[in-house]
Amino acid sequence: MLNNIEWLVPSDDKVKLGGEDSEIVVSSRTRIARNITDIPFEIKMKTDDSIRLVKLVRSVIGENIKGKYLDIQKISPLEKESLLECHFISPAFLDIDKPAGLFILDKGNISIMINEEDHLRIQGLSYGLNLTNISSEVFDLEEKIGEDLAYAFNETYGYLTSCPTNLGSGLRASVLLHLPALVFTNEVEKVLKGAVQIGMAVRGLYGEGSEIKGGLFQISNQHTLGLKEEDLIESIVKLTHMIMDIEKKARNVIFTKARYEFEDKIFRSLAVLKSARIISTDEVLNLLSAVRFGIGTGVIKDITLGVINEIMLVSRPANIQLYFGEVLEEHERDVRRAEYIRKRLSGKSKITKSK
Amino acid sequence: MLCDDCKKKPATIFFKEVLPEEVVELHLCEECAHKRGLIMTKKMLPIEILQRLLREKSVEDEKIICSVCYLSLAEFKRRGRFGCSNCISTFEPYIKNLIKQIHRSDKHVGRQAKLGPKKGFEVFKLREQLKKALEKESYEEAAEIRDKLKTFEVDNAE
Numbered sequence: 318m319l320n321n322i323e324w325l326v327p328s329d330d331k332v333k334l335g336g337e338d339s340e341i342v343v344s345s346r347t348r349i350a351r352n353i354t355d356i357p358f359e360i361k362m363k364t365d366d367s368i369r370l371v372k373l374v375r376s377v378i379g380e381n382i383k384g385k386y387l388d389i390q391k392i393s394p395l396e397k398e399s400l401l402e403c404h405f406i407s408p409a410f411l412d413i414d415k416p417a418g419l420f421i422l423d424k425g426n427i428s429i430m431i432n433e434e435d436h437l438r439i440q441g442l443s444y445g446l447n448l449t450n451i452s453s454e455v456f457d458l459e460e461k462i463g464e465d466l467a468y469a470f471n472e473t474y475g476y477l478t479s480c481p482t483n484l485g486s487g488l489r490a491s492v493l494l495h496l497p498a499l500v501f502t503n504e505v506e507k508v509l510k511g512a513v514q515i516g517m518a519v520r521g522l523y524g525e526g527s528e529i530k531g532g533l534f535q536i537s538n539q540h541t542l543g544l545k546e547e548d549l550i551e552s553i554v555k556l557t558h559m560i561m562d563i564e565k566k567a568r569n570v571i572f573t574k575a576r577y578e579f580e581d582k583i584f585r586s587l588a589v590l591k592s593a594r595i596i597s598t599d600e601v602l603n604l605l606s607a608v609r610f611g612i613g614t615g616v617i618k619d620i621t622l623g624v625i626n627e628i629m630l631v632s633r634p635a636n637i638q639l640y641f642g643e644v645l646e647e648h649e650r651d652v653r654r655a656e657y658i659r660k661r662l663s664g665k666s667k668i669t670k671s672k
Numbered sequence: 673m674l675c676d677d678c679k680k681k682p683a684t685i686f687f688k689e690v691l692p693e694e695v696v697e698l699h700l701c702e703e704c705a706h707k708r709g710l711i712m713t714k715k716m717l718p719i720e721i722l723q724r725l726l727r728e729k730s731v732e733d734e735k736i737i738c739s740v741c742y743l744s745l746a747e748f749k750r751r752g753r754f755g756c757s758n759c760i761s762t763f764e765p766y767i768k769n770l771i772k773q774i775h776r777s778d779k780h781v782g783r784q785a786k787l788g789p790k791k792g793f794e795v796f797k798l799r800e801q802l803k804k805a806l807e808k809e810s811y812e813e814a815a816e817i818r819d820k821l822k823t824f825e826v827d828n829a830e
């Protein structure tokens with residue numbers, strides 16, 4: 318079905334570039350969990366209930382919203398991996414064995430998982446610091462669906478979810494931050510500890526552990542009860558601005574101290590990306606961090622963040638296979654990944670539209 | 673050396689803080705250090721707090737059962753998940769504190785779900801009616817309700 322990754326990657330450079338400060342704030346994400354009153358929740362669902370849920374939601378969505386529907390049970394493991402890498406599905410959907418679906422809106426920035434841990438997981442992603450806008454788009458959609466479906470709701474505990482940790486707003490909002498200067502000056506732990514103190518969860522990208530790759534950190538809210546959605550989003554945006562300021566100051570400091578050393582590191586990283594013949598996902602992530610830093614600080618002028626965002630996405634293990642339309646072993650993937658990046662950075666290859 | 677807080681587990685984390693008037697030295701086990709929020713990357717997430725709180729069990733738990741989905745409080749504690757939208761009303765007295773500890777709040781203040789005739793509810797009502805009709809053995813009525821229920825089903829075909 319997904320013989321080409323094209324439709325998963327925003328083709329519009331404006332979308333890929335994102336909103337304000339899209340170098341430090343790589344992306345903004347929002348997810349809301351909803352359940353339907355009269356259908357049992359995950360642990361009590363029978364196959365009949367799953368079928369009913371999927372049909373019901375599809376009928377409601379089909380009437381109102383334009384997009385692409387995927388039957389999760391019918392698509393291949395590789396395609397699922399790719400959807401995960403693009404943040405359209407959660408790891409739980411990888412080996413799901415009940416009727417479930419994914420709806421991706423035409424614009425490509427919002428998707429709905431049907432029958433994950435909650436009946437509905439409505440989620441939006443935008444590049445740059447765009448949390449407020451993407452959240453209101455997600456809430457608009459949630460309201461639209463809520464006109465036809467009765468969400469499970471309780472006066473005291475708000476929207477009812479499968480897991481008690483999501484009760485209330487069912488909202489998880491997050492930003493992905495690129496903080497190379499704070500990593501370099503060893504201040505990042507101190508700064509992020511402050512975020513944890515005010516109720517945020519912090520983690521390195523693409524891993525549950527504490528390992529940090531490419532200077533990327535995700536900040537998200539931990540609590541869903543007792544805070545208005547708008548206030549929560551605003552507090553994350555505020556915090557993000559604060560961290561951005563500290564990162565910018567750290568950049569000034571290190572550039573005053575060792576400008577040539579940093580320019581050297583940036584251009585060497587770019588050179589490796591432009592000429593490597595074998596390259597792993599982890600290495601790409603680290604080199605991209607340096608190039609991203611170079612773009613943000615004005616050292617690199619002829620590459621856009623849109624290209625960097627695209628390479629970050631397409632380089633992932635499953636995506637790179639879909640890009641070439643072939644199943645590839647690890648070593649072969651590393652070779653083809655290097656090939657793709659070389660072409661992309663020399664400006665020769667854009668993702669081509671499959672019909 | 674044993675942990676200063678729980679005095680049970682061996683202390684593995686040593687923490688020294690210089691306050692204006694005193695120097696505080698703590699020797700803690702990992703769990704107690706987390707409780708104090710001393711380790712950033714390992715601070716307990718809500719899901720971890722939940723798992724810890726659910727370990728407190730009582731013999732009564734098997735007897736407290738949701739009247740809609742038949743989930744018992746005991747099973748809720750084993751799995752950490754609700755079974756339906758009615759569970760919370762049944763379990764509330766027993767899990768009030770748990771929710772408060774997870775969220776540092778016990779009341780939703782955000783968006784409100786709009787009420788009104790919706791598909792989720794209609795199906796619910798129709799199913800109840802169907803059950804009653806079948807209990808009364810009025811099969812004609814049951815057939816009518818089944819027809820209505822069918823209108824909520826949509827073909828799966830692409």
Ligand SMILES: [Zn+2]
Pocket residue numbers: 675676677678679680681700701702703704705
């Ligand atoms: Zn202890």
Ligand SMILES: [Zn+2]
Pocket residue numbers: 738739740741742743754755756757758759760
């Ligand atoms: Zn229940």
